[in-house]
Amino acid sequence: MTEDRLKVAVLGGGSFGTALASIAADNGATVRQWLRDEALVEKINRDHRNSRYLPDFDINPAVVASSDMRSVLDGAELVFVAIPSKAFRAVVRQARPWLHQRQILVSTTKGIQEDGFKLMSQILEEETGFSHIGVLSGPNLAAEIAEKQLTATVIASDDALTRARVQTTLGCDYFRVYASNDRYGVELGGALKNIYAIAAGMAASLGMGENTRSMLMTRALAEMSRFAVALGANPMTFIGLAGVGDLIVTCSSNRSRNYRVGYAMGQGRTLDEAVDALGQVAEGVNTVSLVCAKARQEGIYMPLAEGLYQVLFNNVPARDMAKLLMLNEQSSDVEFTLSREDVKHARRLEGDS
Ligand SMILES: NC(=O)C1=CN([C@@H]2O[C@H](COP(=O)(O)OP(=O)(O)OC[C@H]3O[C@@H](n4cnc5c(N)ncnc54)[C@H](OP(=O)(O)O)[C@@H]3O)[C@@H](O)[C@H]2O)C=CC1
Numbered sequence: 001m002t003e004d005r006l007k008v009a010v011l012g013g014g015s016f017g018t019a020l021a022s023i024a025a026d027n028g029a030t031v032r033q034w035l036r037d038e039a040l041v042e043k044i045n046r047d048h049r050n051s052r053y054l055p056d057f058d059i060n061p062a063v064v065a066s067s068d069m070r071s072v073l074d075g076a077e078l079v080f081v082a083i084p085s086k087a088f089r090a091v092v093r094q095a096r097p098w099l100h101q102r103q104i105l106v107s108t109t110k111g112i113q114e115d116g117f118k119l120m121s122q123i124l125e126e127e128t129g130f131s132h133i134g135v136l137s138g139p140n141l142a143a144e145i146a147e148k149q150l151t152a153t154v155i156a157s158d159d160a161l162t163r164a165r166v167q168t169t170l171g172c173d174y175f176r177v178y179a180s181n182d183r184y185g186v187e188l189g190g191a192l193k194n195i196y197a198i199a200a201g202m203a204a205s206l207g208m209g210e211n212t213r214s215m216l217m218t219r220a221l222a223e224m225s226r227f228a229v230a231l232g233a234n235p236m237t238f239i240g241l242a243g244v245g246d247l248i249v250t251c252s253s254n255r256s257r258n259y260r261v262g263y264a265m266g267q268g269r270t271l272d273e274a275v276d277a278l279g280q281v282a283e284g285v286n287t288v289s290l291v292c293a294k295a296r297q298e299g300i301y302m303p304l305a306e307g308l309y310q311v312l313f314n315n316v317p318a319r320d321m322a323k324l325l326m327l328n329e330q331s332s333d334v335e336f337t338l339s340r341e342d343v344k345h346a347r348r349l350e351g352d353s
């Protein structure tokens, strides 16, 4: 019986990796989880709890943790990589000797590598050359998944087998897996929304109201999709779970680590203090620098990201930056129906009349 079970490997012992490992085990897969922390490995295998990242959550006892990469990957047909972006490539390289091209490799990481502006699935592709590669992304706070709150996610891949296998492995009565073939757009959506979650946390702690939050999220969506489309993504992806869906949850919840960094800074903490107090990765801090640099290079208008960058790295007070943003030229609501150029042109005509 056990011989027929799908073998799943999860690389990473953080909150999301742990939640996914447990779902796959609930669905009957044989699941092994790799983490480097030996003490935590022992605790997971003994207590079926991840005391560091998800302390209140009972992990399915069938999940076996290990710090031995080889044994975790041995025979695995589906591999989820849930490692922060800064360490992602190094861990994939460590895994490479035990990966083979029939395997399905799926990134769950919402970040960007500085060198070459690479997304995580591009790193999977570069390091392995495999064809079954996908990205899992969506409004997926790990703590809520652990509580079995009704949740939906997206598996994005141009490979139909990857999409179908992930839907079967993770789909259950509280976790729905929708499919997309816009891997780049889905992955970019997950990385970009972290920027605006920091800004939303800041706005909340500065006492800004619901109108402000709504403006921030909607203009963030315009900015994210403008950036992604300029880089080749499909704009329609941003009306889906991995675009507006993830933006809503991460900009609304103090369970989001990015939101919490912004909230702490709005309360007067420095960036370093906010990140240290979090003790986990907030990918948006790194992403905002990379995205602003790329936007400047490509000539993409990103006032919110640029404003946040000034607050995080150039000591501009958040409240002053918000006021400055309100003084920007008023432009188009939905650029896919009325272009920014048309609005500018109309203003020139008005000036001439
Ligand atoms: N948490 C969430 O709600 C969600 C997270 N994600 C994304 O998934 C990714 C992973 O998330 P999550 O599980 O929450 O991450 P966590 O920050 O909770 O954990 C990261 C894991 O990666 C390990 N790790 C970090 N650096 C290294 C390294 N150099 N070598 C080996 N292992 C390393 C950590 O090990 P150690 O403890 O030893 O440092 C830990 O096991 C994130 O980048 C995030 O964007 C996506 C959806 C939801």
Ligand SMILES: O=C(CO)COP(=O)(O)O
Residues within 6 Å of the ligand: 110, 138, 139, 140, 141, 142, 194, 197, 246, 249, 250, 255, 256, 257, 258, 259, 281, 282, 283
């Ligand atoms: O991506 C997430 C929810 O979808 C998690 O966000 P944080 O990394 O900000 O915790």
